[in-house]
Amino acid sequence: MPPASTRTAESTGGWLEVFLVFLKLGLTSFGGPIAHLGYFREEIVARRKWIDDKTYSDLVALCQFLPGPASSQVGIALGLSRAGWLGGLSAWIGFTLPSAAALIAFGYGLNTFVGLGNSGVIHGLKVAAVAVVAQAVWGMARTLCPDTQRVCLTLLAVVLSLFLPTAYGQIIAIALTAGLGILLVKPSSAQLVSNHYFRVGKAAGIVALIFFFGLLFLLPIASEVLRNDSLMLAERFIRSGALVFGGGHVVLPLLQSAVVTPNWVDASDFLAGYGAAQAVPGPLFTFAAFLGTVSKIGPGGWVGGLLCLIAIFVPAALLIIGALPFWSELRERTTLQSAMAGANAGVVGVLAAALYDPVWTTAIHSRADFALALIAFVGLVRFRASPLLVVAFAAIVGGLLGQLQ
Numbered sequence: 001m002p003p004a005s006t007r008t009a010e011s012t013g014g015w016l017e018v019f020l021v022f023l024k025l026g027l028t029s030f031g032g033p034i035a036h037l038g039y040f041r042e043e044i045v046a047r048r049k050w051i052d053d054k055t056y057s058d059l060v061a062l063c064q065f066l067p068g069p070a071s072s073q074v075g076i077a078l079g080l081s082r083a084g085w086l087g088g089l090s091a092w093i094g095f096t097l098p099s100a101a102a103l104i105a106f107g108y109g110l111n112t113f114v115g116l117g118n119s120g121v122i123h124g125l126k127v128a129a130v131a132v133v134a135q136a137v138w139g140m141a142r143t144l145c146p147d148t149q150r151v152c153l154t155l156l157a158v159v160l161s162l163f164l165p166t167a168y169g170q171i172i173a174i175a176l177t178a179g180l181g182i183l184l185v186k187p188s189s190a191q192l193v194s195n196h197y198f199r200v201g202k203a204a205g206i207v208a209l210i211f212f213f214g215l216l217f218l219l220p221i222a223s224e225v226l227r228n229d230s231l232m233l234a235e236r237f238i239r240s241g242a243l244v245f246g247g248g249h250v251v252l253p254l255l256q257s258a259v260v261t262p263n264w265v266d267a268s269d270f271l272a273g274y275g276a277a278q279a280v281p282g283p284l285f286t287f288a289a290f291l292g293t294v295s296k297i298g299p300g301g302w303v304g305g306l307l308c309l310i311a312i313f314v315p316a317a318l319l320i321i322g323a324l325p326f327w328s329e330l331r332e333r334t335t336l337q338s339a340m341a342g343a344n345a346g347v348v349g350v351l352a353a354a355l356y357d358p359v360w361t362t363a364i365h366s367r368a369d370f371a372l373a374l375i376a377f378v379g380l381v382r383f384r385a386s387p388l389l390v391v392a393f394a395a396i397v398g399g400l401l402g403q404l405q
Contacts, residue, residue, distance in 0.1 A: 015086035018079045021048070022094030025075075026282045029095075036071035036283070040078065050082050062327045067244055068316030069285045072096070076320055080198050088321075092313065099282030100289040104305040106276045107293030110269055120402015121395045124372070125275025126268075126363035128394035131376030132278050133252065133355045138381060140348045149184040150345035153177040157349025161253070165357065170253055171243060174346045181342015187334040202325045209322035212315055216242050233264070233298040234311040237288055242315035250347050251285060251312075253354035260358065264295050271362050279391040288312040372397055 021043065029039045037060055045056045063073040072092060079091025110122075145151050160173040215238055223235040236258035244251045252274065259265040273290040280286070292308030293301060364370055376394050379385040 015079075015083045015090040018083050018087040019090035019094045022075060022079065022091045023097065024094075026095040026098040029071075029281045033069065033071040033283070037074060040071070040074060044078055050078065062323060063320065066316075066319050066323055067242060068319055069244075069283050069313075072283045072285065072313065073316050073320040076317055077198055077324065080200060080321075080324075084199050088317075092317065095282055096286055096309070096313070099277070099280040099286040100305070100309050102280045103273065103277060103286055103290035104293050104302050106273065107290045107305065108301070110272065110294055119399070120405075121399040122268075122272045122275075123363070123369075123402065124395040124398020125279075125391065126271040127275075127369050127372050127398060128278060128376055128391045129271050129275040130355070130359050130363050130373040131380055131390065131394070132275075132387060133351065133359050134373075134377050135380045136250075137348065137352050137355055140344075140351065144341075144344040144348055147185075150181075150341065153180055153184070153342055153345040154349040154352070156180075157346040158353050159349075161350050161353035162356070165257075165353075170257070170350050173350055174243070174343050177346030177349070178339040178343035181340070181345070182335055182338045185338045185341040185345075187337035187341065198324045200321055200324045205322045205325040208318045212242070212318040212322060215314065215318075229297040230299060230307060233292070233295060233304070234307055237292075237308045237311035238315060241285070241288075241312035242319075250351050251287070252359070253350055255287070255291065256354065256358055259291055259295065264297050265291055266294075267358055267362050269294050271359065275391060275394075278387045279395075285312050285316075368401055372401075 025036075025039055025043060029036045041053075041056060044050050045053055051059075059074055059077055060070070063070040063077070066073065072095065075091045075095045076088045079087035079089070081087075083090065141154065145154050154177075157173040157177055160176070161170055163169070164172065219231075219235045219238060223232045237255075240251055240254040240258055243254060256270060260267050260270050270291070273294070274287060277284055277287040277290065286309060288311070289305040289309040292298065292304035292306070295304050295308070298304045298307060364373060372394060376390050379390050379393070380387065
């Protein structure tokens with residue numbers, strides 16, 4: 001039986017309280033997943049004291065360890081700890097709804113106003129995407145590639161991703177760097193996590209993992225056999241959500257391969273939506289809602305947006321539910337830690353390759369574009385400007401340059 005403090009923490013709170021707290025966070029959490037985790041700690045740990053600092057730190061470590069959007073997975077687990085299954089669902093809806101609604105609306109704008117996609121403002125958003133992805137590569141490389149071995153693994157992933165420019169090439173790069181990580185990377189020490197706050201038993205965890213692997217391996221077969229547009233679209237987003245290590249920005253090359261390569265979404269619209277996603281709060285994975293809205297296959301509109309939004313988050317939810325009961329045992333396995341360290345270095349390489357193609361090749365066409373991207377990058381990295389301000393600045397300057405031209 002859990003200790004009294006645990007039972008007290010679990011016995012209070014309801015799904016509506018969780019929804020309202022995370023709706024507030026979804027409306028105000030700018031700055032990407034690392035910033036989101038800071039907002040969560042301030043609101044949940046420091047202010048509301050739903051869980052203690054040690055449990056929160058261990059939970060963050062788990063979600064960084066898993067594929068998927070770390071901040072959303074932390075939010076789902078916090079909702080589970082406060083109000084059970086409805087609490088986990090309410091936390092995800094509250095945190096995701098504001099940015100998803102904004103990006104679906106942006107998708108309607110691109111579809112309704114034909115010239116909008118070619119406007120200077122939209123081009124400014126594409127240039128901003130160059131700076132944001134470059135910042136992500138820079139920051140992740142500093143954190144995830146601290147030694148020569150992992151730098152070499154990153155370079156290997158860059159080469160593989162550039163010469164095998166498909167989702168399968170990216171998977172091969174991450175799998176190979178994970179395998180080499182076992183041989184080359186020494187694991188760091190890790191503290192054990194306590195799971196008794198989260199109301200997830202081993203039976204529920206096993207069921208969640210069965211569903212995760214079932215979707216990952218059986219859905220591609222079903223989509224090929226049935227050839228249903230909506231099913232094919234959902235399968236691509238489920239696969240992307242299941243294979244992303246390292247946070248929201250890393251999903252960019254997977255989604256590019258999933259929807260741009262088969263010409264389901266125009267490359268221009270893809271980068272415009274990605275730029276717009278930097279200007280809204282909440283998880284970057286809500287970019288999927290925009291892509292579903294403008295997709296040429298599937299239901300399109302808000303229905304397509306919701307389909308792709310749910311599809312990309314389902315793997316993350318199943319993984320956090322499946323991992324919580326077993327996390328203490330998993331973190332003791334040094335081989336798995338080394339593999340994950342290698343995979344993270346590979347992720348940096350995949351993202352660096354995506355920075356060149358499609359991000360740079362689609363957005364940078366002139367000296368003015370390069371100058372604007374450089375200014376935005378320096379603003380993000382050197383002056384730590386808010387991504388919202390940087391994206392707004394790039395959009396305004398892009399609009400002015402468009403008028404001058």
